[in-house]
Every structure is written in C-alpha cells, then in structure tokens.
Amino acid sequence: MSATTVLRSLLHELRQAAPNGCIKDSLAARYILAQFKKFKTTDQQLCKARNEAVFLGQTYLTYLTSTRNYNELHKEYHGRGERSVKETADLVGFKLPTDPK
Incomplete structure (x- = not known):
C-alpha cells in the first residue's frame, strides 16, 4: 500500500468513528496529517526502515x-x-418448520 492510500484510509476510518462524521477539528486527524507531512521527504533519514512510517x-x-x-x-x-x-x-x-393445517 502506498503512503497516500494509507493516509486516505486512516482519514476514512476516523470519519466513520466520529459521531457527526466530520473530522475537520479532530486532533487525531491533525496529528496523522502532521506525521505524514513530517515523514514525506525525510522518511529515509529519520526512520530505521525505509517504510516505517x-x-x-x-x-x-x-x-x-x-x-x-x-x-x-x-x-x-x-x-x-x-x-x-x-x-x-x-x-x-435456520428456518422454522411450518405447521400445515
């Protein structure tokens, strides 16, 4: 899975978990976006593995x-x-048996 796909899927799951379906003011969504932006260009420099983020x-x-x-x-x-x-x-x-009369 690419990083963009993972990000979109994460935001989709957060949207489904939100009571009103809006994650505009969600701290979790902001944190996830910040982390993906942080590791966008420097993931090979800061991470132990290439795709750790x-x-x-x-x-x-x-x-x-x-x-x-x-x-x-x-x-x-x-x-x-x-x-x-x-x-x-x-x-x-299962289906219940019918009683013919």
Missing part, C-alpha cells in the same frame, strides 16, 4: 478497522435478554 500507518488502520468491525458485530449479536425461537433461528440462519 507507512507500516505504522497500516498498523493504526488495522486497529481502527478491527475496532469498528468489532463494535458492529457486538451491537448485532450482543444478548438483549430472552429471544424468541424465531429470532434465534433467524440469527443462526
């Missing part, structure tokens, strides 16, 4: 994506007390 960005991106996915799954499958037989069957992908 991009690797760190990918690590943060993985963390943000995984956290968002976890929260979505938790919200969908978290126990809300007793469920009906139909809700449980729908949750696991």
Whole structure:
C-alpha cells in the first residue's frame, strides 16, 4: 500500500468513528496529517526502515478497522435478554418448520 492510500484510509476510518462524521477539528486527524507531512521527504533519514512510517500507518488502520468491525458485530449479536425461537433461528440462519393445517 502506498503512503497516500494509507493516509486516505486512516482519514476514512476516523470519519466513520466520529459521531457527526466530520473530522475537520479532530486532533487525531491533525496529528496523522502532521506525521505524514513530517515523514514525506525525510522518511529515509529519520526512520530505521525505509517504510516505517507507512507500516505504522497500516498498523493504526488495522486497529481502527478491527475496532469498528468489532463494535458492529457486538451491537448485532450482543444478548438483549430472552429471544424468541424465531429470532434465534433467524440469527443462526435456520428456518422454522411450518405447521400445515
């Protein structure tokens, strides 16, 4: 992944995590942009590895994506007390038998 792709993906994840979807005043977004600008021309001089800044960005991106996915799954499958037989069957992908009369 290129540095630009990582940056855009990070900002996209931050936008999704923001309550109103706006990251204009976000400290995290400002910090990420500042770090990418800082290592834009000097990444080989300051970093131990050639792509260390991009690797760190990918690590943060993985963390943000995984956290968002976890929260979505938790919200969908978290126990809300007793469920009906139909809700449980729908949750696991089964169909209830019909009773012909």
